[in-house]
Amino acid sequence: MKISKIAELLSAEVYTGRELLETSVYSACGADMMSDVLAFVKDQSVLLTGLVNPQVVRTAEMMDMRCIVFVRGKKPDQTIIDLAKQANMVILATGLRMYCACGLLYSNGLVGTEVKKQ
Amino acid sequence: MKEPKLSLHYDIDGTDFLAAGSASSDTKRILKQSGIDARVIRNVAIAMYEGEINTVIHAGGGTADVNIYDDCIEIILTDHGPGIENVEQAMQEGFSTAPENVRALGFGAGMGLPNMKKYTDEMTVESEIGTGTVVTMKVNL
């Protein structure tokens, strides 16, 4: 799924990385604990989270992720946006809650890595 | 041991948790330029970042040294913090003494040290109460 499609499905605002919106991604994960992302995530390239601080970008950067989606109407500040820009990452923000945001992406074909695509 | 091809040194500021991770980020950027396999770079980055965060949240900062050899990458994190009372216990998944404010920032699940072990080929933790901690990790190339 292209990142632009993710933005469209979630009615998300794009904060940085507009030039990367046509990048394709193949799986995603949702988490508020960065410890868990670092410990359990494998090759997911999209992180949905309700946690908003610069360590979210750092964590995604270490994991080679391409896109962060802040859920529940949380807005990233300039520090976060600048870090993401440096790391070549897209930052999106949606008013949807975690469950619905993940559900929408999942039902449109962006699955986790535990499920093989049919 | 042979001389490293490249050595990096960083001071890790212990006062600003939100700024933590810059050493790991810089190391990752430099490794990417050196043509090392992306998966190896990711393992190094994750392990070093976990260690860097630990240095900030548990020890008030310290230093990070990265030595790149022909056949491995070595990461050494040194701090003069409180030390770890029981290293074996600290290595268990889920063991954490992180305070509530650290949890609110998304850390403190007790997964860092086990994760560092998982992502590296060798890891030693030398720690003394009141003196500090040295974590040495190696990732083979």
Ligand SMILES: Nc1ncnc2c1ncn2[C@@H]1O[C@H](COP(=O)(O)OP(=O)(O)OP(=O)(O)O)[C@@H](O)[C@H]1O
């Ligand atoms: N450099 C250090 N100095 C002092 N204590 C440490 C240090 N590193 C780890 N510890 C101790 O070991 C425990 C376990 O560390 P570990 O990294 O596994 O988990 P955590 O940092 O508490 O949580 P997480 O890494 O999941 O965010 C810590 O809670 C702390 O008590």
Ligand SMILES: [Mg+2]
């Ligand atoms: Mg830790």
